[in-house]
Amino acid sequence: MLRRRVSFHTLGCKLNFSESSTLARQFAEGGFERVAPTAEADICVINSCSVTEHADKKCRNLIRRLHRRNPEAIIAVTGCYAQLKPQEIAAIDGVDIVLSNNDKGDLYRRVVELGAKGRQIVTSCTTEELTRFFAAFSGGDRTRAFLKVQDGCDYCCSYCTIHYARGASRNLPIAEAVAEARRIAEAGQREIVITGVNTGDFGRTTGERFIDLLRALDAVEGIERYRISSIEPNLLTDEIIDFCASSTKFQHHFHIPLQSGSDRILGLMRRRYTTARFADRIAAVRRRMPDAFIGIDVIVGFPGETEADFRTTYDFLTGIAPAFLHIFPFSERPGTPAVDLPGKVQASVASERVKRLEALCDRLHGDFCRRTEGTESAVLFESTMRGGMMFGFTGNYIRVKAPYERAFINRICRVRLGAMDGMHDLAGEIVRDNGETERL
């Protein structure tokens, strides 16, 4: 008899979070009890990431920890690491099921069928199957839902294995995305993050356009906010920027991968833009939305990156002044062209560069948040409570913190923004209907 407590452990990107939410829903509908990741469980589901060697290692450690804590539990591993190195995962003690990304949606059925300890290693994955399977996912389990509208990538950045792990670019038809957004609205969630591997590349399957998806979603009643999880700079068109600026639902929040501020390194990375084009896109966003939160991905220590290249990146980012930097030390992925590039950067040099960018990020993020101190903003408070505090985000993605009060959860409230409280939060005061503020 299969026992019923299931825990979920999601590593990596918002896409994985979206898919884990869908899996959790399947288990809930089947009568399983979802327990916290730290609780004892009968089934442990791990949705893995393989963006770096560190991500693989983190997954292996997690599996070992879960097995030690739950020696009798069924351990099922899926996601990008499972897709790329299934045998490596299958060899770890305690693992019962390894499913490729393709088979991810079948995980619930396979766990139920397994029913008792056994071995079932499934690794097959074809593009056709990936396409067929795709539409099964979307989800979310909080105030904010993740709606997966696109999967896979047709680009071939020289450091990336995602196009092997996730297959060719494909999309959910707009009509299905809208139906899913309506379902999310009916479930009471107010905000949707539109996710994908290469989200802006939407339309490969159906020939539809990303901008038309945005327009269709904008019309869904009950959803008050949308965010685009990430968009490549070469796909961020004026049309998309203008639409986001004029919509009352699309938030002034953009996550745009740069990866390097050196055109020479961008060429080696096989990225599809120059720094001039990138700067032009940021300027276009700022012209229409001066208050926009702009988050930027950067890879540090790519083969051939000299101190001068790094300095160019540093200066470029200082000039752009984004609100946040997501910094990744370069990680060599077997089978990618970057492996054969000369000029490997020593780990100690890469980690020193990471630290310099982290310090820059702290300064830029603080500057961005402090500019809003004393202003009013709409904040959607989420249900998570930590240390008696509730947290929510402004439209332009500043995290606001206030003492927990249930009446304000999952509601968009008018909030006067106070001073920085720690490195990442602003203290907030709710503005009451009579215009008075109240420290919560």
Ligand code: SF4
């Ligand atoms: S755009 Fe480049 S880095 Fe991003 S998933 Fe596609 S190949 Fe990988």
